[in-house]
Amino acid sequence: MLPHSEAETTVVRGEPPEWLLRTYRALGWLAFFMAVSFWFVHRVTDPEAWDPLWLRVLVGSTALGAVLLSYRVAWVRKNLALIACGLSWIILLWFGALALANRLTPNYVVGYLFVYAGAGIVYGLGLRRPEPLGIYLAFGTLLIALGSLWEEDPEISPVIVATASAGIGIAIYLVLRTLLQQQQTLEEARQRAEAALQFRNTLLANMHHELRTPLAGILGAAQILNDEVPRDLREFVQIIEHSGRRLLHLLTNLVLLARMEADKLQLKPGLVDLREVMHPILQQLQEDAEEKGLTITCSCPEKPIYVYADPEALNTVFYNIVENAIKFTREGGVHVALREQGDRLFVDVQDSGPGIDPAVLERMFRAFEQGSTGLNRTHEGAGLGLTVAQRLLHLLGGTLTVRSQVGEGSTFTVGLRRAQMEVRMLHSGQHTGD
Secondary structure, X not given: OHHHHHHHHHHHOOOOOHHXXXXXXXXHHHXXXXXXXXXXXXHHXXXXXXXXXXXXXXXXXXXXXXHHHOOOOHHHHHOHHHHHHHHHHHHHHHHHHHHHHOOOXXXXXXHHHHHHHHHHHXXXXXXXXXXXXXXXXXXXXXXXXXXHHHOOOOOOOHHHHHHHHHHHXXXXXXXXXXXHHHHHHHHHHHHHHHHHHHHHHHHHHHHHHHXXXXXXXXXXXXXXXXXXXXXXXXXXXXXXXXXXXXXXXXXXXXXXHHHHHOOOOOOOOEEEEHHHHHHHHHHHHHHHHHHOOOEEEEEOOOOOOEEEEOHHXXXXXXXXXXXXXXXXXXXXXXXXXXXXXXXXXXXXXEEOOOOOOHHHHOOOOOOOOOOOOHXXXXXXXXXXXXXXXXXXXXXXXXXXXXXXXXXXXXXXXXXXXXXXXXXXXXXXXXXXXX
């Protein structure tokens, strides 16, 4: 069943919606009928006019042929909107030539304006927007009104006016029906997308709750076993601990990303010393760096560096950035530096890795994007860390920038606003009172 379904998907891919096909087919039949039948009307109202029947049959048959071929030929179905637009301009030019050849007699001018309005309808349907229809109809109606002012007795055939009005009415009905169907389709698609998003968020929230608890138990047991088991078994316990931390970190990033996309992430800002955030992260990642033969160094001022932010969000931001630097560095190390500049604080995470290609820099912060993919991957990860870090910093009013040159490493810089003096003094007073 699966191969058959994939084949069907390949066949219909790129074709217009069924409602649009039906509308274009109806307009094609209408064009054929009007092109041929109006010749007989003009023979009565303008017997001396130059208006070859064979040319009308050719134009009408071309429109009808495109309609009939759309039932059988996939290419015609796929490009029916383009074909209809092209035919509408051909018919418009042809009827304009007829009006000029017959010295702008009133009946041919009315017919030309009708074709003009029809071209706007076809063009508007091709764009799936109502504006071109309104522009064409408004301009055509204005020309008819001006023409009636210039000619006291235009001698316009009532049959021409009635038929043209009926044709325009039918076309407007088709367009309005199409727009309503399109609106209904968009509404149904929006509801399906919202339901899918709600399902995803609920699933991730449940996964986070159901998986975090057993993972915490596994990590706790692994830490205890690491001190109890014989030395020759510690390597396996460390593998369990490393894999568990990696899975927990991935799960946290997934849930944070889902909550941010759904605008449901609630931050709890408070006064945070950046040093107290950075030191535990560096200690936690020290083991990963040592396994690769890397060093981690930090240049931090001795005095507290306060920012007003959510501590858990900051922890995720810096963990993701430092962990990313270690992941892509093969030799040398990672250096973290905290610096102050006016009312801003900056944290530079510099690595001695291979650097980042300019083409990769453009998509660096997109979700699930990585520098190498498939069989060429040389590192672990899902491509979420930097995306989550940047979006969290945006919510915190911070920035994340990167400078990199191939062969010379990369530097990720986090910019945050310093906590105001009043907030720092209040925090200090509360601690003194305690």
